[in-house]
Amino acid sequence: MLSxxxxxxxxxxxxxxxxxxxxxLREKLGQSDMxxxxxxxxxxxxxxxxxxxxxxxxxxxxxxxxxxxxxTPLQDGDEVAFFPPxxxx
Amino acid sequence: MLSxxxxxxxxxxxxxxxxxxxxxLREKLGQSDMxxxxxxxxxxxxxxxxxxxxxxxxxxxxxxxxxxxxxTPLQDGDEVAFFPPxxxx
Amino acid sequence: MASxxxxxxxxxxxxxxxxxxxxxxxxQYGATASFIGSMRDFSDRTDIKKMVLEHYxxxxxxxxxxxxxxxxxxWPLLNCLIVHRVGEVHxxxxxxxxxxxxxxxxxxxxxxxxxxxxxxYKAPFWKKEFxxxxxxxxxxxxxxx
Amino acid sequence: MASxxxxxxxxxxxxxxxxxxxxxxxxQYGATASFIGSMRDFSDRTDIKKMVLEHYxxxxxxxxxxxxxxxxxxWPLLNCLIVHRVGEVHxxxxxxxxxxxxxxxxxxxxxxxxxxxxxxYKAPFWKKEFxxxxxxxxxxxxxxx
Numbered sequence: 001m002l003s004x005x006x007x008x009x010x011x012x013x014x015x016x017x018x019x020x021x022x023x024x025l026r027e028k029l030g031q032s033d034m035x036x037x038x039x040x041x042x043x044x045x046x047x048x049x050x051x052x053x054x055x056x057x058x059x060x061x062x063x064x065x066x067x068x069x070x071x072t073p074l075q076d077g078d079e080v081a082f083f084p085p086x087x088x089x
Numbered sequence: 090m091l092s093x094x095x096x097x098x099x100x101x102x103x104x105x106x107x108x109x110x111x112x113x114l115r116e117k118l119g120q121s122d123m124x125x126x127x128x129x130x131x132x133x134x135x136x137x138x139x140x141x142x143x144x145x146x147x148x149x150x151x152x153x154x155x156x157x158x159x160x161t162p163l164q165d166g167d168e169v170a171f172f173p174p175x176x177x178x
Numbered sequence: 179m180a181s182x183x184x185x186x187x188x189x190x191x192x193x194x195x196x197x198x199x200x201x202x203x204x205x206q207y208g209a210t211a212s213f214i215g216s217m218r219d220f221s222d223r224t225d226i227k228k229m230v231l232e233h234y235x236x237x238x239x240x241x242x243x244x245x246x247x248x249x250x251x252x253w254p255l256l257n258c259l260i261v262h263r264v265g266e267v268h269x270x271x272x273x274x275x276x277x278x279x280x281x282x283x284x285x286x287x288x289x290x291x292x293x294x295x296x297x298x299y300k301a302p303f304w305k306k307e308f309x310x311x312x313x314x315x316x317x318x319x320x321x322x323x
Numbered sequence: 324m325a326s327x328x329x330x331x332x333x334x335x336x337x338x339x340x341x342x343x344x345x346x347x348x349x350x351q352y353g354a355t356a357s358f359i360g361s362m363r364d365f366s367d368r369t370d371i372k373k374m375v376l377e378h379y380x381x382x383x384x385x386x387x388x389x390x391x392x393x394x395x396x397x398w399p400l401l402n403c404l405i406v407h408r409v410g411e412v413h414x415x416x417x418x419x420x421x422x423x424x425x426x427x428x429x430x431x432x433x434x435x436x437x438x439x440x441x442x443x444y445k446a447p448f449w450k451k452e453f454x455x456x457x458x459x460x461x462x463x464x465x466x467x468x
Contacts, residue, residue, distance in 0.1 A: 023377050023449035024460040058463075062447070065382040081379060081447075087461040088376070088407060088448025089283075089360050089419045089439060112232050112304035113315040147318075151302070154237040170234060170302075176316040177231070177262060177303025178215050178274045178294060178428075190355075191336035204415035205364035210335075212357045213432065219350035269350035283439060287358065291432050298428075 022083035111172035181242035219269035326387035364414035
């Protein structure tokens with residue numbers, strides 16, 4: 001009974017956060033996709049995914065395909081993307 | 090000698106002014122092209138060509154293919170055109 | 179740089195593609211802005227069957243050339259095209275085609291916008307619409323319409 | 324209304340003509356405004372051989388659709404087209420095609436202008452230029468450039 005409750009708690013606390021990097025940022029960090037099991041905000045996800053690298057000037061953040069901010073809270077299942085200023089068109 | 094001088098004077102005084110009307114104005118007046126043998130200004134050309142009809146609101150005037158005003162003086166060889174507001178494009 | 183009037187049907191996208199190919203500016207232009215004016219089957223009147231476009235030929239040529247010259251003085255354009263229909267046009271037919279090429283987008287976009295406004299207010303063309311009731315001269319262009 | 328990305332060469336004028344033909348709006352539109360962005364062979368660097376365009380596919384689709392929706396809320400558009408290249412492009416190749424159809428000219432012209440500005444500043448595309456010295460990420464778009 002105790003062991004089963006413990007497992008449930010573990011399952012509840014475990015999140016799945018997809019992290020993506022694009023363009024020059026992807027190349028500099030040498031990584032494009034990773035998964036985190038917990039992250040409170042986009043900033044927290046950045047810190048974990050980059051081992052606390054400083055945030056570049058002009059960093060753009062998107063959560064679930066919409067622009068967001070570094071202090072935007074994350075929820076289980078979120079996809080957070082980091083990329084430099086866009087240069088399309 | 091007298092008669093020859095008289096002829097010369099007549100030739101000098103005789104001008105050739107081409108007058109043109111376009112679009113609704115051409116249709117209303119029932120004429121598109123005419124030639125005047127003398128006219129001091131665009132207004133004078135209008136008066137002669139239309140038998141002193143009143144000048145319509147928004148009348149546009151061009152002399153030698155450039156926009157001009159009713160009081161612009163005319164010279165021998167000028168082409169003066171009268172037309173309503175343009176509606177191209 | 180080219181401007182002309184056409185008394186028969188024009189294919190706007192083909193004209194623009196041809197003008198683009200005719201000038202050796204590939205790799206130089208980063209921006210092409212175009213405007214096409216087409217005939218609608220309604221205006222203040224509904225059910226317009228056709229339209230006849232009259233113009234003042236000598237003044238039109240001169241005016242369109244002057245327009246292009248002025249645009250090229252105001253903006254760094256690499257190329258420019260203005261074609262205008264005259265004669266009988268039908269709903270859906272193109273009436274005017276304007277295209278501007280430049281290195282950067284602002285010049286092409288602004289010049290194209292300016293050219294259509296100038297042309298609308300000053301180029302000596304006149305439209306007569308025909309419905310089943312007969313012909314009516316269009317009285318004037320309105321802002322942005 | 325349509326927006327998509329293409330990983331192979333696009334023919335802007337053909338795409339616009341096809342989009343125009345695909346929608347039954349002939350006689351309704353009086354105005355078509357378009358903008359084409361093409362690759363130049365120089366920028367801050369000269370002698371650019373090619374460019375590779377990366378994007379964030381899921382966000383791109385969503386963003387381009389939202390752009391079109393917003394444009395249609397702001398202006399009375401009858402039709403709208405946005406196509407953007409990704410992958411490897413060469414000087415002279417079209418990178419982006421935008422076209423807007425409306426009854427009157429101001430809506431099409433203003434919407435087209437707005438769309439390219441919005442797209443330039445927000446759509447998740449990134450350009451990497453290649454010269455003989457190797458690849459360089461383009462650092463950012465500048466006003467009207």
